[in-house]
Each structure stands twice: as C-alpha cells, then as structure tokens.
Amino acid sequence: DAGVIQSPRHEVTEMGQEVTLRCKPISGHDYLFWYRQTMMRGLELLIYFNNNVPIDDSGMPEDRFSAKMPNASFSTLKIQPSEPRDSAVYFCASSQRGGANVLTFGAGSRLTVL
C-alpha cells in the first residue's frame, strides 16, 4: 500500500484565497483524521470521520474551515477565505479502528498564507 497520500505537499497562497487540501487514506481504513500542526499550538485535531461520516468537528477553528469525505478513498479540507494565521502543516491520518490510536499519517501539506 502506498500509505496515506496528501496533496499538495506545499501551497503558497494569498490572504483571501480558497485553499483545498486533499487526502487519500489507506484502503480498508474506515477512520480518517485531519490535524493541524504549528509551533505554538502543537498537533491539533480538527475533525475526524468514520465510514465517511463526520464524527467530531469540534476542533475546526471556525466557519472558514470545512471538510468532506464523499467516499472511502478521498477527503478534502477547505479553507475559504484563507488568512495568514492558517499557515501550518496539515496532516491527514487514517486508522482501521477508531480509538485504537494506531494512526498512519500522510506526509503533510505545508500551507503558507501571505
């Protein structure tokens, strides 16, 4: 298996633009997680899905952030409009069983908002 695949790896955009981050989980994993990592706040859980259904989105910072999982092999995290404080590394992770905490992370998407 190719692991969890994220794209783009790097994104530089200007404030106010829409950003879409993409994730392909490991085949057969039924949980998918989105995290954001910054030096100041560490690794923060934004949202997670089970069988394509959002379970906990309490970590989504505000309405500018949205996440979807239209099928078992694809998820998106969208920021609209983007702001400089959204600059971070965004990780997607998947697991076979939620609560087991055996997460496999993607390589991350580094977002810079100017």
Next chain:
Amino acid sequence: QKEVEQNSGPLSVPEGAIASLNCTYSDRGSQSFFWYRQYSGKSPELIMFIYSNGDKEDGRFTAQLNKASQYVSLLIRDSQPSDSATYLCAVKGDMRFGAGTRLTVKP
C-alpha cells in the same frame, strides 16, 4: 475530552545516556497509551503503546505506566543522535495528542 500533558522541553541528553520522557493524563479511567515519534519535517509515527501497569520493552525503548499516579513515561536507553525528535503521547479513545517533548541527543 481526555487530556494528556507533556513537558515540551526541550530535553537534551548526551549520547549513550538514558532519556526519560513523561506524560500525565487527567482521566483516571484511561486504559491505553501511545507514543509517537516525529522527526523534524516529517509526520508522526507510532513507536509504542502500553495498556497495563508496569513496563513494556521494545529494544532500547521502555514504556512505563503508573495508573495510580496517572502518568506514562518513555525511556530510551543508550540514546543515539538518531533518536533526536519530538515525542508525542496520546490516550486511547481520544485522538488528541500532548504538546510533545523535543529530545536532542548530543554526540
């Protein structure tokens, strides 16, 4: 939410020494704990988990769980420069991580 707290460090040890990383948790009912390692510029990877009181060894790594005192620790024996990374702990059932402890092993 089940919360975990870590000393964010940084922690610096000489090569060959024992590095001790600690994590405390707030929910006394927590059952299992996980340690992830994250190299600079890379994504976290699972290195150990522990679910019962006492020690669990895996090579140079030992995880220790003390449920009475509500802490879990990770010991790295014979530390190597390649162990330099940030170590994150998490509790089963909650996908949130502690702040992480940055470890530097100096040659």
